[in-house]
Amino acid sequence: MLAWAALLVVIVASFRPAVPVIWGDTPSFVESAFRTLEAGQPTVAGGRDPGYPALLAVTFAFGGDLGTVVRLQQAAWTILILALAATAQATTRNAGGLVPIILVATYPGLLLFRNVVTSELLFAVFLNLAMAGLLVATCVNKTARCYAVAAAILCAALAACLRSQGVLVPIVAVLVGASLGRPDTSARLAVIAVSVAAALGLLATGSRFGASNSDQASVVFVPKTLFCNHLNIVLASDAARREIASAAGDRADATMARLAADFAAEPGRWPALGFFGDACLFDTALDRDVASDSGNAVGAARAYRRIFLAAVRDRPLAYAGKVVRQMAYGATVAWPAYGLDPAVPVSTDDVPHVSDIMTRHGRAAQPIDLQGGPVRIGLLSDLPVISAYLCRALSIAFVIAVIYWTVTAVWRWRPEFSARGGIVIVMWAASIGTAAGAHTLDVWRYLIPAVPMVGLMLSLFTVELAEIFACLRRG
Numbered sequence: 001m002l003a004w005a006a007l008l009v010v011i012v013a014s015f016r017p018a019v020p021v022i023w024g025d026t027p028s029f030v031e032s033a034f035r036t037l038e039a040g041q042p043t044v045a046g047g048r049d050p051g052y053p054a055l056l057a058v059t060f061a062f063g064g065d066l067g068t069v070v071r072l073q074q075a076a077w078t079i080l081i082l083a084l085a086a087t088a089q090a091t092t093r094n095a096g097g098l099v100p101i102i103l104v105a106t107y108p109g110l111l112l113f114r115n116v117v118t119s120e121l122l123f124a125v126f127l128n129l130a131m132a133g134l135l136v137a138t139c140v141n142k143t144a145r146c147y148a149v150a151a152a153i154l155c156a157a158l159a160a161c162l163r164s165q166g167v168l169v170p171i172v173a174v175l176v177g178a179s180l181g182r183p184d185t186s187a188r189l190a191v192i193a194v195s196v197a198a199a200l201g202l203l204a205t206g207s208r209f210g211a212s213n214s215d216q217a218s219v220v221f222v223p224k225t226l227f228c229n230h231l232n233i234v235l236a237s238d239a240a241r242r243e244i245a246s247a248a249g250d251r252a253d254a255t256m257a258r259l260a261a262d263f264a265a266e267p268g269r270w271p272a273l274g275f276f277g278d279a280c281l282f283d284t285a286l287d288r289d290v291a292s293d294s295g296n297a298v299g300a301a302r303a304y305r306r307i308f309l310a311a312v313r314d315r316p317l318a319y320a321g322k323v324v325r326q327m328a329y330g331a332t333v334a335w336p337a338y339g340l341d342p343a344v345p346v347s348t349d350d351v352p353h354v355s356d357i358m359t360r361h362g363r364a365a366q367p368i369d370l371q372g373g374p375v376r377i378g379l380l381s382d383l384p385v386i387s388a389y390l391c392r393a394l395s396i397a398f399v400i401a402v403i404y405w406t407v408t409a410v411w412r413w414r415p416e417f418s419a420r421g422g423i424v425i426v427m428w429a430a431s432i433g434t435a436a437g438a439h440t441l442d443v444w445r446y447l448i449p450a451v452p453m454v455g456l457m458l459s460l461f462t463v464e465l466a467e468i469f470a471c472l473r474r475g
Contacts, residue, residue, distance in 0.1 A: 003098040007085055010105045010379070011078055018074065019115060019375050020066035021344045026117045027353045028217075030066075033057045034361040035214050042211040047221030050211035051161035052119035060363070066117055066354075073121045074114050080125045081105045084452050087132040088459040090139055091420055096466055097459035103394065104455035108340055108381035109448045115344055115375050117354075123162040124449035130155035130173050131427040131453055137180045138420055146188040149177035150195030157199035161206040164222075165439065165446070168430040170199055176423060219297035220287060223304035228280035229273065229439055231263050233311045233318045240311035247290040247303040255289040262286075270442030272329040273322075277440060326436035327429070330447055331402070335395040335454050340384045343374035398454050401461035417464045424457045 028046025033056030035043040042050035059068050084104065088097040104110065113121035133152030137145040156173035159166045174196055183189040204210050213219045227234065234240045241256075248255040265279035280286065290307070291299035312319045380387040405421040408414045428450050435446045 003095040007102050010102055011081060014111055014379050016375055018067045018070040020070050020117050021115045021346055021375055022350045022354055023116050023118055023347050027350050027357060029053055030354050030357050037061060042206055043214050044211045044218045045215045047217045049164050049208055051206060070115055076122060076125045077114050080128060083129060083132055087135050088456060091135050092459055092463040094463045097463050100455040100458035104452050106379045107451055108377045110451055111377050112344055119162045123159055126155045126159035127166060127169060127431055127449050128452040134176055134423050135420055146181045146183055146191045149181040150191050153177055153195045153199050157202040161202055164208040165434045166431060168434050172426055172430040216297040220301045223301045224281060226308045226438055227304040229277040231280055232274060233315050237311040237314040239314040240307050243307045243310045251289045270440050272325055272442050273440045323436050326441045330432045330441045333395060335391050335398060335451055340381055340387050342381050343376050346374055397458055401457050417460060421460050424453055428453045
């Protein structure tokens with residue numbers, strides 16, 4: 001009861017006014033929302049994924065505003081924390097398992113996104129609810145297990161709709177869920193089959209696969225991201241260079257010079273990646289160069305995809321090494337010290353941009369400024385030194401927990417811990433694996449949605465250590 005009381009106190013103390021905070025991605029999300037509302041189908045602009053704009057569109061359709069969206073995000077965060085605490089209680093049967101969840105509820109990097117108009121918080125909610133559903137399935141009877149697996153699969157599909165980098169999550173959820181559920185009756189099989197069919201329907205209509213691109217940035221976003229974030233491999237590959245020369249034609253020399261300049265821009269910005277991929281990603285002149293024959297975004301996207309695949313075929317070990325380095329980076333900063341500033345950082349340049357978008361689409365201009373000052377994150381962010389040490393300690397504890405889990409899995413000790421810890425680790429790896437292979441983990445916010453997973457792993461590990469020490473004392 002004391003642990004639950006402490007968690008509720010943390011939740012209540014962490015609430016902040018429902019002031020929307022504008023970041024660099026916000027204008028694209030808002031523009032996508034209005035185009036979705038007007039088209040009556042998922043439509044994206046600026047390379048965004050369609051799930052979050054769909055939520056904004058529904059909110060606008062019912063008369064809500066950005067403040068309403070922030071309130072929904074705060075409610076979703078509360079539901080997430082309570083669900084994680086209930087999952088920890090159900091799987092560990094020990095109050096000590098709630099301690100890491102209490103720390104998650106105070107984590108500035110997650111609290112920060114409750115006020116930011118971007119998809120990170122809601123992606124975190126559905127991603128971690130999917131993982132929690134799989135964990136709950138390990139401690140209930142067969143019928144309830146099938147329903148828990150079905151809920152997990154649907155949550156995983158919703159997470160992929162909110163951010164396409166989570167596309168591996170529903171795949172892993174289906175595979176792990178089928179292994180856990182093992183439906184042995186037609187009714188149980190039907191429950192899981194319906195959930196899989198519903199998940200496929202969500203992905204077909206509500207993910208990037210089913211969204212309509214409404215601008216050039218959205219058409220080229222995925223292939224150009226792959227191209228630009230592997231620019232070191234592209235420039236080192238003779239096959240890729242030949243593809244660039246073929247696509248650019250007479251502009252080949254100018255294109256290679258521009259790529260070299262983009263590669264040299266801000267080399268220390270993303271340490272693990274080794275270069276600043278956004279310099280290339282926002283270089284619109286490249287689109288014209290590589291699509292010189294067709295001169296349109298579709299031609300540019302086709303050229304970027306062809307060049308990237310040529311580079312990977314030519315330098316497969318370099319690509320594999322890059323993915324391994326990114327995953328290792330993710331493991332070592334699994335609980336990064338991000339968002340430790342006392343206030344939410346704001347993209348003030350984009351505030352008037354969002355106002356213009358809303359006015360242009362027939363919405364009255366709204367006071368989306370920060371009401372005279374930034375929104376304070378509160379709690380641990382007010383103690384940056386202590387918070388930084390705590391986050392590093394938790395990161396180290398997570399790595400130790402993964403090592404311990406590996407030993408128990410290999411030697412088949414503690415099968416219950418190995419099974420549940422394996423679910424957390426597999427889902428965590430799926431949540432960042434696509435980012436490691438396609439984007440970059442140097443931007444720490446890509447790891448933040450996995451933080452609650454880290455908390456549940458630490459809950460399992462904490463109780464496991466307590467049981468081992470209890471056995472040693474009795475022994």
